[in-house]
Amino acid sequence: MLLNYSHPLEISNLTTWLDTTLRSSMPEFWVLFIEFALVIVALLTAYAVIALILIYAERKITAFFQARYGPNRVGKWGLLQSLADMIKILLKEIVKITRSDRFLFFAAPFFMIVASMATFGAIPFGKGLLAVDFNIGVLYVTAVSSVGIIGVLLAGWSSNNKYSMIGAMRSGAQFVSYELSAGFALMTIVVLAGTMQFSELIEGQRYCWNIFNGHISSIIAFVIYLISGHAETNRGPFDLPEAESELTAGYHTEYSGLQFGFYYLAEYLNMFIIASIATTVFLGGFLPIQVQGWDAFNGIMDFIPSYVWFFAKTAVLIFLSLWVRWSFPRLRIDQLLNLEWKYLLPINLVNIVVMVILVLTGLTLKDLFGII
Amino acid sequence: MSSITEYFSGLFTGIRSLMGGMSVTWKELWTKKVTQQYPENRDTLVISDRFRAELVMPHDENNEHACTSCGICQLNCPNGTINITSEMIETAEGKKKKILSKYSWDLGMCTFCNLCVITCPSDAIKFNNTFENAVFTRSKLIQTLNKEGSKLREKKKETLAPKGE
Numbered sequence: 338m339l340l341n342y343s344h345p346l347e348i349s350n351l352t353t354w355l356d357t358t359l360r361s362s363m364p365e366f367w368v369l370f371i372e373f374a375l376v377i378v379a380l381l382t383a384y385a386v387i388a389l390i391l392i393y394a395e396r397k398i399t400a401f402f403q404a405r406y407g408p409n410r411v412g413k414w415g416l417l418q419s420l421a422d423m424i425k426i427l428l429k430e431i432v433k434i435t436r437s438d439r440f441l442f443f444a445a446p447f448f449m450i451v452a453s454m455a456t457f458g459a460i461p462f463g464k465g466l467l468a469v470d471f472n473i474g475v476l477y478v479t480a481v482s483s484v485g486i487i488g489v490l491l492a493g494w495s496s497n498n499k500y501s502m503i504g505a506m507r508s509g510a511q512f513v514s515y516e517l518s519a520g521f522a523l524m525t526i527v528v529l530a531g532t533m534q535f536s537e538l539i540e541g542q543r544y545c546w547n548i549f550n551g552h553i554s555s556i557i558a559f560v561i562y563l564i565s566g567h568a569e570t571n572r573g574p575f576d577l578p579e580a581e582s583e584l585t586a587g588y589h590t591e592y593s594g595l596q597f598g599f600y601y602l603a604e605y606l607n608m609f610i611i612a613s614i615a616t617t618v619f620l621g622g623f624l625p626i627q628v629q630g631w632d633a634f635n636g637i638m639d640f641i642p643s644y645v646w647f648f649a650k651t652a653v654l655i656f657l658s659l660w661v662r663w664s665f666p667r668l669r670i671d672q673l674l675n676l677e678w679k680y681l682l683p684i685n686l687v688n689i690v691v692m693v694i695l696v697l698t699g700l701t702l703k704d705l706f707g708i709i
Numbered sequence: 710m711s712s713i714t715e716y717f718s719g720l721f722t723g724i725r726s727l728m729g730g731m732s733v734t735w736k737e738l739w740t741k742k743v744t745q746q747y748p749e750n751r752d753t754l755v756i757s758d759r760f761r762a763e764l765v766m767p768h769d770e771n772n773e774h775a776c777t778s779c780g781i782c783q784l785n786c787p788n789g790t791i792n793i794t795s796e797m798i799e800t801a802e803g804k805k806k807k808i809l810s811k812y813s814w815d816l817g818m819c820t821f822c823n824l825c826v827i828t829c830p831s832d833a834i835k836f837n838n839t840f841e842n843a844v845f846t847r848s849k850l851i852q853t854l855n856k857e858g859s860k861l862r863e864k865k866k867e868t869l870a871p872k873g874e
């Protein structure tokens with residue numbers, strides 16, 4: 338296959354080779370079984386590793402924004418800091434809260450982590466690195482990621498603690514509101530791309546990313562998606578569910594040890610998930626920068642493996658999210674709801690109509706300049 | 710009508726001010742880091758001269774200090790941190806004179822209010838900025854400020870030490 342030689346660094350070469358070797362020696366059932374197991378292991382590992390990297394990156398970037406050095410004692414440049422933190426959190430005692438709803442209390446973190454893991458599994462990390470490719474991929478991601486809020490609400494309810502309860506209620510209000518905007522922003526792009534399947538979405542952006550294709554409308558949708566995605570992750574100026582000055586730690590006040598670790602992990606991974614969905618939907622996913630007609634340039638860009646492109650784009654968006662987080666003061670709950678219901682949502686609804694008009698009248702960049 | 714213009718002008722001023730905020734933090738990202746990596750940068754560490762870390766009684770090259778043992782600092786100390794022991798001697802001219810035999814100061818009880826330094830009429834004591842004061846036993850915190858065999862500087866030989874020395 339030509340592909341094998343032109344892209345020597347792609348992981349899909351490895352997966353294809355694995356698949357053919359397994360198939361040559363085993364019946365179909367066992368091949369699938371082994372492959373599924375491998376995919377699960379790979380995803381779980383990636384989940385943990387990405388979280389560790391993100392925690393380190395966040396702490397470093399945060400420090401730089403505050404003119405500090407950040408962690409720099411554990412290992413070179415503090416690289417092992419988050420590993421040390423992980424070991425610490427694994428060794429910590431899980432405190433049993435008396436007079437809490439024991440069953441729900443233990444179940445809550447799992448909702449959170451399962452929701453974020455199920456979303457994580459649907460992300461296309463690179464060429465051939467897509468575990469599930471539903472034809473309703475965008476819908477699936479939006480639906481599954483909202484399950485996490487059940488974890489938050491259960492945590493607040495079962496903790497039998499007013500801080501947790503208020504934190505969970507705020508988080509619920511915030512999540513339900515912003516999920517709407519995020520969904521609409523994604524729908525705008527679905528209108529533009531005409532598909533909900535991630536692989537097709539990405540393939541359609543080869544020469545013209547969606548954010549450029551739908552120009553004004555796409556850019557508005559992109560900004561709205563980033564804002565509401567950021568709000569969904571309960572971070573940055575939208576972190577009032579865990580506003581420590583009023584609510585100690587919000588819905589996870591009563592959690593300790595590994596259970597707290599679950600929330601912590603899910604929070605970081607949600608940041609990654611939002612950034613990677615934005616990458617996939619708006620910024621051409623794992624495709625390299627390509628310009629129609631410039632074949633030499635395209636060839637060079639194509640030589641860089643697709644997963645590198647994916648993580649680079651995602652990293653830019655994550656940096657943006659951190660930048661926002663350390664720039665703005667925390668919103669009040671009424672300001673938060675105002676922003677969503679009075680600004681983002683109406684703008685979004687108008688934006689969808691604009692996008693429909695753009696698509697129907699052939700005013701997208703692809704139509705205007707004849708890009709495939 | 711005005712509410713509609715208000716809505717849009719509010720929206721755009723909001724966006725502009727958010728952008729302004731982000732540009733400020735962007736610049737902050739590249740500023741010099743202010744962290745002092747303490748034990749490593751011990752040699753280059755700059756501590757302000759005004760920092761009050763330890764009470765000292767400056768002695769000159771003849772092992773003489775300026776404390777007349779008047780006890781004003783002890784009286785002014787709100788915590789009873791200073792303890793002055795003095796003795797009466799008879800000078801060669803046959804005059805009776807009080808001299809300092811032990812000036813003890815308890816770092817552990819001092820609040821670094823600087824009252825003793827301000828009120829001392831002879832400017833005999835001052836605070837310096839050597840801040841590494843940690844010790845393992847509490848008794849080590851009680852320090853004797855006058856050196857062994859030191860005596861009062863003669864007034865004629867030298868005028869009062871300038872303030873802040």
Ligand code: SF4
Pocket residue numbers: 764785786787788789790791814818819820821822823824825826
């Ligand atoms: S600084 Fe204040 S507390 Fe300390 S010895 Fe002087 S007068 Fe007493």
Ligand code: SF4
Pocket residue numbers: 775776777778779780781782783793828829830831832833834
């Ligand atoms: S230090 Fe100053 S105030 Fe205190 S006894 Fe000596 S001369 Fe008097």
